[in-house]
Amino acid sequence: MRLWLVLTVFLLSACTSLPKGIEPVGEFELPKYLGTWYEIARLDHSFERGMEQVTANYEMREDGGVKVTNRGFKTEEQIWNSADGKAFFVDDESIGYLKVSFFGPFYGSYVVYELDKEGYQYAFITSYNRDYLWFLSRTPEVSDALKQQFTEQAKQLGFSVEQIIWVKQV
Numbered sequence: 459m460r461l462w463l464v465l466t467v468f469l470l471s472a473c474t475s476l477p478k479g480i481e482p483v484g485e486f487e488l489p490k491y492l493g494t495w496y497e498i499a500r501l502d503h504s505f506e507r508g509m510e511q512v513t514a515n516y517e518m519r520e521d522g523g524v525k526v527t528n529r530g531f532k533t534e535e536q537i538w539n540s541a542d543g544k545a546f547f548v549d550d551e552s553i554g555y556l557k558v559s560f561f562g563p564f565y566g567s568y569v570v571y572e573l574d575k576e577g578y579q580y581a582f583i584t585s586y587n588r589d590y591l592w593f594l595s596r597t598p599e600v601s602d603a604l605k606q607q608f609t610e611q612a613k614q615l616g617f618s619v620e621q622i623i624w625v626k627q628v
Contacts, residue, residue, distance in 0.1 A: 482555035495594035510626040598627035
């Protein structure tokens with residue numbers, strides 16, 4: 459029983475850890491990050507499979523956390539799907555490192571490792587390992603130069619760039 463408890467705590471904490479070699483941004487300002495973001499690109503995973511027109515909306519919760527609403531259009535079923543979650547800073551609120559939950563007490567890392575600090579117009583995000591990768595923007599379309607920057611940086615950090623999905627927003 460004791461081993462099971464230790465293993466469970468270890469596995470749950472592993473999901474909120476930082477991926478080796480990737481650091482979250484500093485000087486993070488949550489009020490500037492709040493609002494709607496368009497998903498420009500991602501690595502495939504079961505909870506967004508087959509979705510287009512994906513957005514993420516962040517707003518403050520009364521408890522100091524962040525309400526997260528992800529929304530996307532499931533092309534095969536021709537329906538909109540949404541999921542509500544909550545996020546909290548793991549450490550310092552000036553670091554782009556949060557834990558997010560869509561499933562009760564289970565949290566995963568939300569690591570903002572690249573951010574347009576001037577106007578908060580784009581962000582590159584990962585989780586606790588390199589199986590998760592997102593490129594978010596305040597606009598549904600971005601320049602080819604920014605797409606190239608995202609791809610090159612992701613490759614340098616060890617992500618499987620050949621598996622990146624470019625999300626249709628229109």
